[in-house]
Amino acid sequence: xxxxxAIEGIAEVLKLLDDLRDKGVRTVVRQAVRAGTTxxxxxxxxxxxxxxxxARPAIRAKVTGRQRVRAKVGVHVGKKRDRFxxxxxxxxxxxxxxxxxxxxxISGTRQxxxxxxxxxxxxxxxxxxxxxRSYNAARQATFLAMRLRAEKALQNLIKRRNKRx
Numbered sequence: 410x411x412x413x414x415a416i417e418g419i420a421e422v423l424k425l426l427d428d429l430r431d432k433g434v435r436t437v438v439r440q441a442v443r444a445g446t447t448x449x450x451x452x453x454x455x456x457x458x459x460x461x462x463x464a465r466p467a468i469r470a471k472v473t474g475r476q477r478v479r480a481k482v483g484v485h486v487g488k489k490r491d492r493f494x495x496x497x498x499x500x501x502x503x504x505x506x507x508x509x510x511x512x513x514x515i516s517g518t519r520q521x522x523x524x525x526x527x528x529x530x531x532x533x534x535x536x537x538x539x540x541x542r543s544y545n546a547a548r549q550a551t552f553l554a555m556r557l558r559a560e561k562a563l564q565n566l567i568k569r570r571n572k573r574x
Contacts, residue, residue, distance in 0.1 A: 437562045439472055442480050444558035445551040446470035449482045449540075452547035457511075458536055464511035483540055484512045515539050 450470040457465055464484075471487040472480045481487075485508075506514045517534030544551070 433566050435475065435478070437559050437566065439478050440562040441555040441559035442478055443470070443472045445555040446472060446480045446482050448547050448551045448554045449544050452550075453482065453539060453543040456536075456539060456543045456546065458514075461506040461511055461514050461535075464506055464508045464514070467508035467511050482544075484515060 447470055450468055453468045454465040457468065467484050468482075469485075469487040470480065470482045472478065513532050515534065515536045517537065518532045520531045521529040523529060
């Protein structure tokens with residue numbers, strides 16, 4: 410019987426996989442989750458009503474954590490979440506819906522009053538459930554983006570590990 414061909418370099422592959430188990434996997438997961446949240450945030454901006462179009466930059470995504478990766482997508486999420494350009498001066502009172510108050514537009518407000526008791530009214534929710542609807546609309550694209558980014562990150566990680574040797 411002919412001898413079975415031996416696979417060379419199996420020890421190096423096993424060592425690489427062992428290295429990836431710790432830090433490398435978390436890096437790949439973070440990058441994949443970030444790619445997915447970006448897709449969902451874009452879909453939320455697209456789904457936001459045209460009346461609130463000036464507030465679209467307020468919808469962002471954020472990925473945190475080293476050991477346990479957590480992600481958020483929504484209004485006023487992430488860095489510089491409260492910095493939005495002011496709307497132009499108007500003759501009529503009120504500035505409209507912008508980045509600073511788009512959360513009122515989406516989920517509404519309860520009946521509000523000032524400390525002195527003056528009635529400020531309430532605002533009904535205009536787009537309640539925007540986040541979950543946007544996620545459902547972008548679900549397939551989200552998982553595709555996550556998979557592609559994870560593959561790319563894994564390839565980059567392997568290239569970096571091979572350069573060190």
